[in-house]
Amino acid sequence: MGRSKLERFKVIAERQNVIENGKALFTSLKGKWSEEFFGNNHDLILEIGCGKGDYTIGMANLFPNKNFIGVDIKGSRLWKGSTIAEENGLTNAAFLRNFIEHLGENFAPGEVSEIWITFPDPRPKKGDVKKRLTSPRYLNLYESLVKPGGLIHFKTDNLELFQYTLELLQERNPEGFIYTYDLYASDLQHHTLNIQTTYEKRFLAEGLPIKYLQYTNTGTTKN
Template sequence: MARSKLARFKEIAENNIVVEPGKSIFDQIKGNWNEEFFKNNHEIIVEIGCGKGDYTIGMANLFPNKNFIGVDIKGSRLWKGSRLAQKHGLINVAFLRNFVEQLSEQFVPGEISELWVTFPDPRPKRGDEKKRLTSVRFLDIYQSLVKPDGIIHFKTDDLVLFEFTLNLLQMREAKNLLYTFDLYQSDLQHHTLGIQTTYEKRFLSERQTIKYLQYTI
């Protein structure tokens, strides 16, 4: 492992903004994010597969009276996100290093007010459908943890993944489902808060359309 990578992991281990295995708070945080981490009773918004936290940090800047948690398994990504959050002086941001499959080990039902899935790996290979972050098992996890009437958002450039997700939600008769195959030619732009991830900017520069949907629990 490169020395710079070791240094980053060491920095993450010493950084209180990152909750990860090995830290005592990791096993105690379930149901206690407001009390133990944020020290307030503000609503919690979670970004799944957050990468370096473009949406997490962008929303935290816009809404200082809400709490934001970015979830990803890649330590190098969270290192970048945590440094950026601290550079902005944000006290309403946390990063959780864990697999999305294990989300229910760090949250109790209803603890999350809103959830974002932003530009996940489309998993295009045959047989990989169950690994998609909008497959049935993940939708079930989100539904179990987001409070009633809480909103789930999804953004992607990938048409196959978007159609796959949309079809699932329509079969499940998702409440208040709104969607567009071309966000920037639609009237749904305001729902995405004007925030663009690094991936999204790249896709737009390549003249790809951005797909978006939201629904309520």
């Protein structure tokens, strides 16, 4: 492990806007994030696999009356997002360092108002299908955490991953289901809040169309 990563881990270990295993709040905030961490009763919105937290930061700037948490396991990436949040005084933005499959340990059913899945690893190998962040087990997890009527968003550049996710959702036939294979040639851009991640900017520069979908959670998880 490089020296810079070790230094970043030390920083986030002391940073109040990063919650990770070993900190007292890591196991005590389930069902109480808005009230006990943010000190309000505002909607709670998650960015899944947030990386440097581009959406977390972007949304926190746009919506000061909502709470945002970026979730990722990579501490060195969370260092970047948490640094920006701290430097900009964003008290409505925080970061959780944990594996996505363990979200049920950190959040109560229906505690979350909205989830964004932004440019996850496409996991193209056949043996990795279950690890895709839009596989059935993950969709079931998200739908258990998002309150009825809450939104789930997904953005990617990867055609295979998008088609895979699209087919799964078409079988589920969720409410409010909309999608596009080319976000910036569609009329759905306003749904993505004009926020672009670091990866998205790179993909656009390479001429890759951005895929996007959104649906409404009904509160009835399907297998």
